[in-house]
Amino acid sequence: MRLPVRLGLRGELLLLLVGVLAVLVGLFAALWWHGKRGSEEARRLSADAMRELAREGLLSRGQALSSHLADAATNPLYYLDLAKLGELAQTTLRQPDVVYVIIHDAEGRVVHDGSGDIPAFGQPMSDPMAYEALNAQGVHGQWSDKLLDVSSPIRIGGQRIGGVRVGLSRENANRREAEVLAPLDRSLGENAREHLAWLLALLAAMAVVAAGTLVLLQRRIVSPIRELAEAAVRIEQGRYHEVDVRSDRQDEIGELVRAFARMSEAVARHDRDIRRMAYTDSLTGLSNRLAFREALDERLLTLQASSGELALLFVDLDDFKRVNDTLGHEAGDEVLSQLSVRIRLAVERLGGPGAEIARFGGDEFIVLFMADDIRAASGRLAEALIDEVQRPLVLQGRQVFLGASVGITLFPFDATGAGQLLKNADIAMYQAKVAGKGCYRFYSKAMDQAVERRVQLEEELRGAWDRGEMSLLYQPIFRLADNRLMGAEALCRWNHPRLGVVPPSVFIEVAEQSGLIESLGRHVLVRACQDAAGWRQPGDEAPFVSVNISPRQLRSGDLPDVVASAMRGSGLEPAQLHLELTETAVLGDEVQASALLSRLRATGVKIWLDDFGTGFSGLSHLRRVPVDGVKIDRSFVADVLRDPDDLALTSAIIAMAHSLGITVVAEGIEAEGQFAVLRERGCDQGQGFWLGRPMAATEIGAAFTAER
Incomplete structure (x- = not known):
């Protein structure tokens, strides 16, 4: 029979001490682990907040650069001004973090990339981000590991003519994040080592020292870290005014708190700068x-x-x-x-x-x-x-x-x-x-009704030509010297089945503002060429038809191709087609207008300036714009018998035009006296109700055939 082992009081105390130490080890091990997890959570929250703010800042900056570049590049892209596009692209490339700039057309072909020789000019964009950038309807950002690609479409009158892409490097943002988080990582590492040292000291000091150390750890380490974690959450939520972390401690925790406070102030300041950029117009300094x-x-x-x-x-x-x-x-x-x-x-x-x-x-x-x-x-x-x-x-x-x-x-x-x-x-x-x-x-409420009427009229105007509601009338143009019918001006008329006859002054303005004038003008040009191709007149001189061209048609740049297509389809001779443009139509871009008109005249088509004398420049344009004829505005002709100034101005226009070899046509001849005065002053041709009212194509054709 074996006797039970007796430990004695020392053994029991030792066993009790071991038990207490085991409990303390377990307790403080758990406390140490909790502090470590709190530090890791603070670090993660800080890193997440930094990363999100940096990402938002870079995206906001990229959107601002892309939108500004798109606005600035609208007209240069429309006129394919490569020099201006290059200047805008190079200016953007000089901005910090900008890696590349691409200006492309509506089909995704590169127009400019800021380089001197533009090696990618005309080539389609083939990078992985090109598809979303080309199909985005507004400002659009795409992220990769190293880049932010921000694209903006370029539109004119609602039509997309191209777009811009700005690539920004994320390298600086990542580097700044690492630099800011490095002190936090070091402090957290030192904190972990300090915890371990305290744990060993507490084990040596037995239960009382362990209890005191536990209180000390709770008060001086865990609580500050928890406060920092809560502050990090408020920063992440954008509640910067609620963040108030301060410490007078001269240890690592104090350094950590002060570093966190500085980081919080920097993030808040950066956020204010971003908001100021987002809410302020950069050009005027006013609110946006x-x-x-x-x-x-x-x-x-x-x-x-x-x-x-x-x-x-x-x-x-x-x-x-x-x-x-x-x-x-x-x-x-x-x-x-x-x-x-x-x-x-x-x-x-x-x-x-x-x-x-x-x-x-x-x-x-x-x-x-x-x-x-x-x-x-x-x-x-x-x-x-x-x-x-x-x-x-x-x-x-x-x-x-x-x-x-x-x-x-x-x-x-x-x-x-x-x-x-x-x-x-x-x-x-x-x-x-x-x-x-x-x-x-x-x-006023009536304005809403007027806008609604205009919108309805625009809707009705769409497809009116295809529905057969629109037709052409032709106003005869006579040679004043012998009162011989020489040609006719095509006039568009709209007979709506419900609204009745819509005045041209109404629907032409709607067509101009909505952009429908380009399609309508193309239809009018084709129909006028087809009708005029069948006109016959005794003698060698074939009758002509004059067609009005809107400023929007001239700015589109494809007018020579449209005219050539209309003449090919109808068989009309170029000399039988006269295109009428107002002075204001060529004022917007006189260089481009002169180039287009020169191309048209080279084919044999005649160019006339309509409503002459009412524009900004008057006679000065006769020296710079290639034209074959001018049409004196009816406002001068109406008072030519009563107002000596109008008579003198009309005579001066005729004399000046003749000195330059330009034909002169008078509009709005409503009385025999006006006809006689204009013929006496040497005006070449004229039109107006006294000479002949607008008529259908068959009637004007019969008038040409009957001409002797």
């Missing part, structure tokens, strides 16, 4: 569309609770495109900068301290303000804004004159929502444009 919309929403919420009133003024510059076309886009930017200062000062003077102003688009500004008598006050402010814009500007040593059209809508009388108010202000501004520009209009 996004910032204004948020301010409007906040103001409406306040006013709905307090039953207040406000006015929204939509300011659009008149004829601003003429500045860009004649002086260049840098001059246009200078105009916008100067006018933004004038508008801001006028708003501060009359709109009060609570007024908001923003640049809403290319040449559009929008103003929000409140007043007691809101309607009268907004009218005064609109007049002041128009006066400020109309004051001359000095650019490149010359004076530039512009105007402004202002649309005004009032809350809560016209609408209660931000979107509807903006729409109403835009409608009212459009009505100010229709009223002659340089004025302001208040929104």
Whole structure:
């Protein structure tokens, strides 16, 4: 029989001590593991917040660069100005982190990449990101491990003509992330080693020391790390104002807290910079569309609770495109900068301290303000804004004159929502444009009806030619010397089955503004050539047909091809086709217009300037634009018998044109006296109701056959 082993008191104490130590080891091992996990969580949250903010910052910057480049490259791409496109691409390439810039056409072929010789010119984009960039409808970003590719489409009049792509390197963002996280990693490593040392010391100090150390660890390590983790969560959520981590400790934890505080301030500052870039117009320094919309929403919420009133003024510059076309886009930017200062000062003077102003688009500004008598006050402010814009500007040593059209809508009388108010202000501004520009209009319900009628008319106009609702009439043109019928001008008429006869002054304007004029003009040209090909006249001189060409058709650049196709399909001789263009049609880009007209004249087609004398330049264009004839505007012919000035001007036009070998045609001959005076002054040809009214193709054909 074996006796039980007796440990004794020392053994029991030792066993108890071992048990306590085992418990303490287990407890503090668990505590050490919990602290390590907290440190890892803080590091992960910090890294995630840094990475997300860096990603958002790089994406925002890429979107800004891509959008700005797309806006700046619209006209150069449209006119294939490779020099300007190269300049814009190289400027973008010089921006930090930009790796590549690609400007492409609507089919995805490279137009410019910022290089000197453009080795990829005309080649389709074949990289993995090209497909999404080409098919994106707006600004679009794509990520890879090392790159951010941001693309923006380029549109004119709703039609996509190409796009731009900007590639930004993620290398700097990744490097900055590593640099910021390195101190945190070091501090966390030191913290882990310190925990282990304390654990060994606690084991040596037995239970009391272990308990004290546990309290110390909880108070001086775990709690600060937990606070940092909570702060990291608030940073990740964007609640920077709630982050307040400070420490006077001179140990590693204190260093960690201070490093975290500095990182938090840097992230918050970076976020403020990003928001400032996102909410500010870079050219004028005013608020942009996004910032204004948020301010409007906040103001409406306040006013709905307090039953207040406000006015929204939509300011659009008149004829601003003429500045860009004649002086260049840098001059246009200078105009916008100067006018933004004038508008801001006028708003501060009359709109009060609570007024908001923003640049809403290319040449559009929008103003929000409140007043007691809101309607009268907004009218005064609109007049002041128009006066400020109309004051001359000095650019490149010359004076530039512009105007402004202002649309005004009032809350809560016209609408209660931000979107509807903006729409109403835009409608009212459009009505100010229709009223002659340089004025302001208040929104009214009738304007909605007018816009709706215009939209319906545009819908009806689509396909009207294919439905057989449109036809051509021909107004005879006579030689004044012997009153011989020489040709006819093609006039488009629309007989709608429900609306009846729609005046040309109505549907032509709708076609111009909607872009339908290109299709309609092509139909008119083809039909006129087909009709004229069947006209016969006694003698050697074949009758001609004149067709009006719109400015949009001229700007499209394919007019010579369209004309050649129409003549080939009809068999009409080139000398029998006269194309009529207004002076303003060639003013936008005189170099391109002259080149196109020279190509047309080289084929034998005749070029006439219509409504001559009413444009900006008058006789000066006869020296620079290749034309065969001018048509004196009917406004001069109407008063040629009563107004000596009109008679003198008409005589001067005839004499000047003849000295340059140019044929002169008078429009609007309504009386025998006008006919006699014009023939006496040597005018070559004329048209008007006194000579002959517009008639169908068969009737004009019979008139040519009967001509003797």
